[in-house]
Amino acid sequence: MRILIIGGKGTIGSKVSAHFARTNDVIIAGRSTGDVKVDIADSSSIKAMFENTGKVDAIICIAGQAKWTDFDDLSEEDYYIGLRSKLMGQVNLVRIGQHYLNQNASITLTTGILADDPVVKTTSAAMVNGGINSFVKAVSLEIANGIRVNVVSPGLVEESYEKLKDYFPGHIPVPMNKVVNAYVRSVQGKDRGEVIRIYA
Amino acid sequence: MRILIIGGKGTIGSKVSAHFARTNDVIIAGRSTGDVKVDIADSSSIKAMFENTGKVDAIICIAGQAKWTDFDDLSEEDYYIGLRSKLMGQVNLVRIGQHYLNQNASITLTTGILADDPVVKTTSAAMVNGGINSFVKAVSLEIANGIRVNVVSPGLVEESYEKLKDYFPGHIPVPMNKVVNAYVRSVQGKDRGEVIRIYA
Numbered sequence: 001m002r003i004l005i006i007g008g009k010g011t012i013g014s015k016v017s018a019h020f021a022r023t024n025d026v027i028i029a030g031r032s033t034g035d036v037k038v039d040i041a042d043s044s045s046i047k048a049m050f051e052n053t054g055k056v057d058a059i060i061c062i063a064g065q066a067k068w069t070d071f072d073d074l075s076e077e078d079y080y081i082g083l084r085s086k087l088m089g090q091v092n093l094v095r096i097g098q099h100y101l102n103q104n105a106s107i108t109l110t111t112g113i114l115a116d117d118p119v120v121k122t123t124s125a126a127m128v129n130g131g132i133n134s135f136v137k138a139v140s141l142e143i144a145n146g147i148r149v150n151v152v153s154p155g156l157v158e159e160s161y162e163k164l165k166d167y168f169p170g171h172i173p174v175p176m177n178k179v180v181n182a183y184v185r186s187v188q189g190k191d192r193g194e195v196i197r198i199y200a
Numbered sequence: 201m202r203i204l205i206i207g208g209k210g211t212i213g214s215k216v217s218a219h220f221a222r223t224n225d226v227i228i229a230g231r232s233t234g235d236v237k238v239d240i241a242d243s244s245s246i247k248a249m250f251e252n253t254g255k256v257d258a259i260i261c262i263a264g265q266a267k268w269t270d271f272d273d274l275s276e277e278d279y280y281i282g283l284r285s286k287l288m289g290q291v292n293l294v295r296i297g298q299h300y301l302n303q304n305a306s307i308t309l310t311t312g313i314l315a316d317d318p319v320v321k322t323t324s325a326a327m328v329n330g331g332i333n334s335f336v337k338a339v340s341l342e343i344a345n346g347i348r349v350n351v352v353s354p355g356l357v358e359e360s361y362e363k364l365k366d367y368f369p370g371h372i373p374v375p376m377n378k379v380v381n382a383y384v385r386s387v388q389g390k391d392r393g394e395v396i397r398i399y400a
Contacts, residue, residue, distance in 0.1 A: 083287075
């Protein structure tokens with residue numbers, strides 16, 4: 001398969017890319033690294049990326065930003081960072097990417113445990129994750145050409161535990177191989193419209 | 201209690217307003233009707249509304265738009281109708297409204313069954329609802345002064361069944377009194393951070 005992985009150099013993305021690259025043709029896209037440059041907050045950049053890659057069999061997005069800070073410090077404009085990037089960026093990957101997929105391909109988005117179990121400073125990030133989870137269920141009712149759309153919602157992965165543990169008191173670090181398997185399930189299985197939660 | 205009900209003249213809002221008005225001082229806000237005018241898609245309009253009403257004990261929002269149409273017909277800009285109105289409109293009601301509440305007051309937002317069980321044409325509406333459900337959980341961890349924030353997520357209410365039934369095949373019409381009770385639970389109970397689902 002030709003698999004396009006947006007954010008394929010990140011903490012989770014690099015492991016997912018390494019896994020799929022063993023037996024597939026993997027194209028990595030990122031804002032500053034990878035085979036193709038893309039800023040998912042800009043739909044014209046998404047279009048340019050697909051014009052560059054041509055058709056693929058699977059799109060995986062493990063990218064997108066949202067501002068983390070105390071609720072009382074988040075301005076209206078701060079929320080739009082997440083709305084343009086992790087929310088509409090992923091929506092636009094589906095809107096635009098569907099036209100660059102072969103038959104019976106898949107799109108796998110990424111959210112996270114904050115949608116279900118938020119922590120302090122994450123009103124924007126939690127909101128964006130919850131929005132994508134519901135979007136994936138909805139778009140799966142309509143998208144054409146047999147395209148399957150799923151979303152992986154990981155907990156705090158072991159590789160991020162030291163850096164982020166103070167934000168996630170009592171959360172259970174999740175082994176990366178379980179998270180990688182969730183992407184495998186989405187790409188190689190038959191699920192559609194699933195929120196694949198990997199929280200322990 | 202002084203209760204501000206945004207969207208208090210709508211299908212659900214009029215019943216919620218009538219219920220609370222029996223034993224409370226109810227102020228109704230709306231885009232074109234009510235005691236105070238407000239366009240929740242515009243945060244300066246929200247600020248002006250609260251300057252007009254002064255402090256209240258409860259804020260209830262049963263307002264907010266999102267565009268319904270086929271996924272392939274929804275433009276990027278169409279999504280922003282819902283992002284600005286039903287999503288950020290409700291976020292801004294919490295951001296701004298918290299400063300116009302008496303001690304131990306409540307804010308009750310509204311989403312709907314589409315967050316969990318979307319139907320065709322609702323990629324934008326489902327996304328916005330899912331985002332608010334997660335936002336309410338997150339903001340409840342942080343909001344000050346004992347303010348409780350909840351969200352009521354109604355199914356298709358009986359009063360809308362004839363108009364909307366073709367969009368909701370097989371959905372069970374929900375009696376309005378059950379939905380009104382969900383707002384009562386949020387305003388008069390002790391719940392915080394709850395998504396109060398009334399789907400049957």
